[in-house]
Amino acid sequence: MAANSTNVVRERSGDTSVRGSSDRPGASRRVRRARWIGYAYLAPAGTLYLLFVLVPGIHTVWLSLFRWDGVTVGKWVGLTNYREVAENPLLRGAMVHALVLITFFAGFSIIVGLLMAAILGRHRRSGMTFYRVVFFLPQIVPMVAVGITWRWMYTENGAVNQILRAIGLDSITQAWLGSFTLALPAVGLIGTWALSGLCFVLFLSGAQKIDNSLYEAARMDGAGAVREFFAVTLPALRGEIAVALTITVVAALASFDIVYVTTNGSPGNTTTVPGLLVYRLAFTGGQVGVASALAVTLTVLIIGIVVLIQRLTRETT
Amino acid sequence: MKQSRSSNFVAYAVMTAMAIITLLPFISILLAALQPPGTLVSGISIPQHPSLESFNEAWTTASFGNLLWSSIKIAAAVVPISMICATLAAYALGTLKVPGGSAIFMVFLLGLTLPVELIVIPLYFDLRGIGLTNTPWAVILAECGLFMPFGIFWMRTHFMSTPREVIEAAELDGASSFTTLRRVLLPLSGPALSTMAVLFFMWSWNQFLLVLVLIQDPNQRTAPAGLGFFVGQHSSDVPVLAAGTLIVILPILLTYLVFQRKFISGMLEGAVKG
Numbered sequence: 001m002a003a004n005s006t007n008v009v010r011e012r013s014g015d016t017s018v019r020g021s022s023d024r025p026g027a028s029r030r031v032r033r034a035r036w037i038g039y040a041y042l043a044p045a046g047t048l049y050l051l052f053v054l055v056p057g058i059h060t061v062w063l064s065l066f067r068w069d070g071v072t073v074g075k076w077v078g079l080t081n082y083r084e085v086a087e088n089p090l091l092r093g094a095m096v097h098a099l100v101l102i103t104f105f106a107g108f109s110i111i112v113g114l115l116m117a118a119i120l121g122r123h124r125r126s127g128m129t130f131y132r133v134v135f136f137l138p139q140i141v142p143m144v145a146v147g148i149t150w151r152w153m154y155t156e157n158g159a160v161n162q163i164l165r166a167i168g169l170d171s172i173t174q175a176w177l178g179s180f181t182l183a184l185p186a187v188g189l190i191g192t193w194a195l196s197g198l199c200f201v202l203f204l205s206g207a208q209k210i211d212n213s214l215y216e217a218a219r220m221d222g223a224g225a226v227r228e229f230f231a232v233t234l235p236a237l238r239g240e241i242a243v244a245l246t247i248t249v250v251a252a253l254a255s256f257d258i259v260y261v262t263t264n265g266s267p268g269n270t271t272t273v274p275g276l277l278v279y280r281l282a283f284t285g286g287q288v289g290v291a292s293a294l295a296v297t298l299t300v301l302i303i304g305i306v307v308l309i310q311r312l313t314r315e316t317t
Numbered sequence: 318m319k320q321s322r323s324s325n326f327v328a329y330a331v332m333t334a335m336a337i338i339t340l341l342p343f344i345s346i347l348l349a350a351l352q353p354p355g356t357l358v359s360g361i362s363i364p365q366h367p368s369l370e371s372f373n374e375a376w377t378t379a380s381f382g383n384l385l386w387s388s389i390k391i392a393a394a395v396v397p398i399s400m401i402c403a404t405l406a407a408y409a410l411g412t413l414k415v416p417g418g419s420a421i422f423m424v425f426l427l428g429l430t431l432p433v434e435l436i437v438i439p440l441y442f443d444l445r446g447i448g449l450t451n452t453p454w455a456v457i458l459a460e461c462g463l464f465m466p467f468g469i470f471w472m473r474t475h476f477m478s479t480p481r482e483v484i485e486a487a488e489l490d491g492a493s494s495f496t497t498l499r500r501v502l503l504p505l506s507g508p509a510l511s512t513m514a515v516l517f518f519m520w521s522w523n524q525f526l527l528v529l530v531l532i533q534d535p536n537q538r539t540a541p542a543g544l545g546f547f548v549g550q551h552s553s554d555v556p557v558l559a560a561g562t563l564i565v566i567l568p569i570l571l572t573y574l575v576f577q578r579k580f581i582s583g584m585l586e587g588a589v590k591g
């Protein structure tokens with residue numbers, strides 16, 4: 001193989017010396033042809049992505065400009081549907097609920113993850129494989145299954161109330177998902193439960209990459225464990241925090257599965273989220289245009305927040 | 318670094334507490350599912366007469382056999398199709414460097430953040446128009462499209478980390494672009510490909526909204542979507558519902574336990590690099 005390739009090289013260089021400058025266009029043509037062949041490799045993926053993601057995405061934007069029940073002929077209404085998204089209490093409520101869910105999915109999970117990473121420090125410990133497998137478990141099971149499990153845990157006779165009774169908090173036991181004020185936080189806590197482990201494992205692997213000399217320097221300055229965490233660990237984890245924020249915020253905004261099986265928006269539309277209303281309005285409510293406008297608004301919000309997170313974390317780097 | 322015994326104890330105590338909290342819901346449905354059908358279960362309680370009858374009941378009444386089979390069919394098509402397409406495209410963008418490649422790559426990357434909610438409405442109406450709804454193909458094609466951004470991103474990163482000399486040596490040997498991919502790059506891509514395979518399998522298995530919309534016939538749905546429908550009908554029979562939930566979790570759980578390293582490293586690396 002090695003001998004062979006040197007041969008080729010020698011032949012090539014021999015070529016060049018004979019043909020001189022005339023070889024250059026030929027070679028570049030060959031290279032150019034090879035580069036154009038690349039489009040053939042791109043074609044299958046490009047077609048799938050174009051037909052089943054990009055075109056439907058643009059089609060949704062188009063549909064959002066119509067009043068359409070999904071059956072009869074649609075009527076052009078311009079941006080009316082977007083005004084509906086901004087002004088209709090039901091639709092605006094869903095947006096607000098999604099923002100509340102961010103507190104639980106992103107805020108609490110990241111705080112739990114950071115706290116645990118701080119307590120654990122950066123020692124490599126034995127048995128971590130087991131813990132990692134457990135902490136990732138909520139990530140791999142279907143969210144529908146997670147939702148059904150928690151729905152039952154939150155009932156009157158569920159495990160949540162059982163534990164509260166066991167620790168003497170009988171007075172606050174209730175059917176959590178039936179409460180107008182507590183159903184949304186209860187759903188949010190499912191997200192905290194599901195995402196904390198992910199954040200923790202992410203932060204732990206990031207903390208183990210931090211240069212030891214930074215800690216030594218901090219210790220020489222007389223920093224205690226707490227100051228060390230805020231002065232060294234936290235800034236060094238900025239990249240991991242950005243990743244965790246992106247994942248958890250998107251999970252909160254685009255949530256559908258969990259809400260659909262736990263509360264389906266009840267009681268009294270206090271737990272509706274945009275995904276749920278997109279589904280409901282388009283497929284059972286006959287308001288395809290409004291549903292599309294809501295889907296587009298949600299997407300713009302997600303892209304905006306993802307870009308914002310990346311900007312903020314990159315600027316400070 | 319010195320490591321005191323007490324701080325080590327605290328670390329394990331905290332992690333164990335978190336592990337218990339994470340496992341508690343799974344333990345509670347496992348115990349509930351072992352109760353006979355119709356039992357009024359309260360909280361976490363050890364069944365007095367453990368039986369598998371609830372599994373039997375869930376399996377027959379909800380025909381989970383059919384649902385699991387549709388899930389497997391869909392995943393068995395989605396995983397290879399999307400892996401092949403993503404690998405070819407990543408090769409074009411990462412190694413061959415087609416003209417305009419970086420712009421094309423940006424368009425693919427945009428797809429990483431698009432929620433299913435954005436595309437599900439026209440997908441339903443358009444695919445119904447050509448008679449694809451209520452068939453597995455609707456879900457298969459849509460999932461393949463949705464997985465392209467991650468797959469291309471993942472394989473492109475991998476191809477770009479392959480030493481340039483290896484590819485140049487093959488080109489000097491007169492290898493065509495396809496031979497270079499097949500004989501030189503792919504043999505070095507085993508770990509990247511298998512990680513992508515388990516992630517695609519998981520995402521396909523767990524997809525819910527897309528299946529709910531594109532397959533309206535409850536008997537043709539995938540296991541998670543069927544479970545979502547099942548919960549509406551059997552919400553009062555906790556043991557049967559718990560058994561059904563476990564039936565849906567089990568295949569992905571077993572895959573996870575076998576390939577846990579791939580799952581975890583794939584999700585961590587995929588997230589960090591993205």
